[in-house]
Amino acid sequence: MYDITLKINARLQPIDRGDEYEDPIGEALESRGLGEVTGGGTMLESTGEVKYCEVDLSLEDGSEQTMEALLQILDEIGVPKGSVLQWEGHKQPVGRLEGMGFYANGTELPLEVYQNCDINVVIREMESLMEGVGRFYSYWEGPEDTALYFYGTSFEEMRGRIEKFVEEYPLCHKSRIVRIA
Template structure:
């Protein structure tokens, strides 16, 4: 690393598989930094809960220097891309809260439904239908498969509105019986 470079970590309050972190955050941030000629990204990481479920993730950012306009550009890029509430941008002596998106986790019960429900239902259909319901206010970002349930992670402008829009589908689709909905950002 060159001496004049400045390191940041974008701690994302987001439950994302590494490939999804790359697609939704690392790659777009990198492209915007390169386009503005002020820096680049340098990988990232994923934090897990004791259960193995994703807790959060981060993206490493390298600015070519620590001029205020470059820091402001990073903040502008983050705001334009949209990150979940509760995220932080951290640097040497720098800490700023960022994020406007709210998060919703939908946990599908993987053990207590009749076997025919699992055999005849499709989790991809659940994602597709909910994305249709959330059109304009949120969308699916990632997933987690646990020992007793599967988590589907959605981020958007309003947890309450996302929950309300998907309620009718959750009540009618067999695979969604005994599901849990939790706010995660």
């Protein structure tokens, strides 16, 4: 067996890491007889926010054909820019998706905004506005804000499509948008 780690430049809760990467990669590897997923992990910032994720793979071999098939699987599934395959002292950059973090302010808005607005409305509306360009992958609830993580083909286009909604929906006021991949 040939062990490889996929370091994913994505901010995902462990269950989302499984749904988005471990399960689809494992199914694709097994269906092609190339190997399996053997584990995964999540690296946190000192704040508790996810920094990146890892998926451990065990391939049948390290042949050029197997590696090309793995790269094709990763391209089909879609991983964020800045991700890396690591094995035996080698590093192979992978990823084409761009990431957008939306940080909803959780402490500075009027109390009635928090009582009358819903973060799930924000997620649904943003995902609808980004259709065909990006989608929601995961979230993080911090002490001062709630982060929503979106990945897609273009950070600028994702941000542009939600601008009007962010200006209009009260729960989005005093928010910040950050490029995360």
